Every structure is written in C-alpha cells, then in structure tokens.
Amino acid sequence: MDFDNTPPFDLADYRHMQKAIPGVDGFYTLVRAIAETAIARKGRILIVGAGGGRELEVLGPSDKTFAFTAVDPSTGMLDTAKACAAVAGAAERTEFIAGLVDDVPADAPFDAATSLLVMHFLPDDGTKLAYLSAIRDRMKPGAVLIHADVCLDGTGMFRRTVPSFLRHAVLAGLSEEQAALGPDIISGMPTIGERRTRQLFREAGFTGTTLFYTGLWYRGWTCRAA
Structure with missing residues (x-):
C-alpha cells in the first residue's frame, strides 16, 4: 500500500469518528495512567502508528x-x-520516523511502547507476529507494551x-451514515x-499480559518484554 497516496488526513474528522469507540476518552486517560505508573521519569517511549497524534x-x-x-x-x-506534539509541548522531545517498526533503530532500547489500534489491520499469516516481535526487539527487558485492537472471536458476537x-x-x-462506517470497516479486518x-504476545517474547480495557469489540492490554 502506498501510504502517501491516501486521502488527506483531517484531524477533526478523525477525532470525531473516534467517538464511536466506547469510552474512548477514558481509554486514553488509562493509557496515560499506565504510562505514568509504569515508566520512569524521562523514559523513552516508542509510539507505533503515531500518525493520528493522539x-x-x-x-x-x-x-x-x-x-x-x-513512527x-x-x-x-x-x-x-508533529502538530499534536507541538501543541502538547513535546516537539523537542520527539523523534519522527516515516516508515514501519523495522525502520526504527534497534540499538537504543525503549522503556515502553504503544501499539494502539494498529495490529488489527495486519493479516495473521505471520505478519502480526513479526510486527509484535519487531516491537519487542526494540524494548528493554521488563519494558511495558500498551496495546489495543479490535478483538473478535468469530462473527457471532460481532453481529x-x-x-x-x-x-x-x-x-x-x-x-447514522458515519456510524455505519465502523461495522463496514471492521467486518473486512483480519481480526483475531x-x-x-x-x-x-507470548510467541513474540512478552509476558504478564493483563486486560485493562474492554469496549464492545475493542480490547486493551499491557504486557512486559520478557
């Protein structure tokens, strides 16, 4: 996929559409709470799929x-x-990489990583595992991963x-038209x-998986690099 030929990104529209996720604001507040209690001051965090800026x-x-x-x-x-980082006062503390996890240097391990609403777009043909493994390879032992995905066991619960x-x-x-886009998109995702x-998580080298968020089809977990 040529990501640079995707339609122009409208931040206001993206934020508006995210309201469809049950408890979305509370979810991101939990992400911050986990980060602030699990990561030391000035810890280094890898943000995978950072384009929305949230x-x-x-x-x-x-x-x-x-x-x-x-990245x-x-x-x-x-x-x-980048614009969100500037508003948050974090621009000088943020490195931006246009690419995939594999494009992030692995010689400076991170204290934590986030993967929020990214992996559900990847097929489970080894690609999901390679994605998680690449994140793990860039984390210090004991570093926390904060992860969230659409999570579906079959189609019954979805329907x-x-x-x-x-x-x-x-x-x-x-x-109603905007709301209907959610199920249309999710039904075509390679969810697990x-x-x-x-x-x-286990196969990629993570341990201590803990569920911290559930909202209909959405799940959030934390785990640690083994």
Whole structure:
C-alpha cells in the first residue's frame, strides 16, 4: 500500500469518528495512567502508528517529560502527529520516523511502547507476529507494551453487538451514515480473538499480559518484554 497516496488526513474528522469507540476518552486517560505508573521519569517511549497524534496529545503533557520516537508509514499523518506534539509541548522531545517498526533503530532500547489500534489491520499469516516481535526487539527487558485492537472471536458476537455499537455512535454525536462506517470497516479486518492475541504476545517474547480495557469489540492490554 502506498501510504502517501491516501486521502488527506483531517484531524477533526478523525477525532470525531473516534467517538464511536466506547469510552474512548477514558481509554486514553488509562493509557496515560499506565504510562505514568509504569515508566520512569524521562523514559523513552516508542509510539507505533503515531500518525493520528493522539498518543502524543495524551502523553506529551505528562510531568514525567517522556521522550518519544513516533513512527508511521504515512508522511501526511506524521505531519499531523508533529502538530499534536507541538501543541502538547513535546516537539523537542520527539523523534519522527516515516516508515514501519523495522525502520526504527534497534540499538537504543525503549522503556515502553504503544501499539494502539494498529495490529488489527495486519493479516495473521505471520505478519502480526513479526510486527509484535519487531516491537519487542526494540524494548528493554521488563519494558511495558500498551496495546489495543479490535478483538473478535468469530462473527457471532460481532453481529449481536452491531446494533449497540451503531446506537452508541449516534448517541456520541455521529450521524447514522458515519456510524455505519465502523461495522463496514471492521467486518473486512483480519481480526483475531483474545486467546490468539495472548498467544502472539507470548510467541513474540512478552509476558504478564493483563486486560485493562474492554469496549464492545475493542480490547486493551499491557504486557512486559520478557
């Protein structure tokens, strides 16, 4: 996929569409709480899929003054992340890399990494495992991974909860047409269930997997680099 030929990225529209995720603001608040309690002051955090800028927006103002490496394959979206870092007062503490995890140097291990709503786009043909392994290879032993994905065990639960998702999205301020985009997109994703996700964490070299967030199809976990 040519990420530089994707449609122009509209930050306001992206933030608006994220409202469809149940408890999205509380979820990102939890991400910050986990980071501030699990990572030392001035710790180095790898942000994978940083283009939306939300991780920098949330973690940048922390008084722990984290340093960030933000990687995303889309240069256009990375420009948005740069703008978010500037607003958060974290621009001078952030390195930006246009590319994939493999493009991040592995010779300076990170104290933590975030992978939020990224891996569910990758096929489970070895690509998901390679993605997690590449993140693990860039982390110090004991470093925390904060990870979130759409998580589905088969199609039954998905079909049963689509009406609730659609109604929640409308109550959150989306139009019915905007709300309908969510299930349409998710139904085409190569999603996996919780059991398979935990297995991939283990195979990639992570331990101590803990579920910290659930919102319909969305799951958030923490685990540690073994």
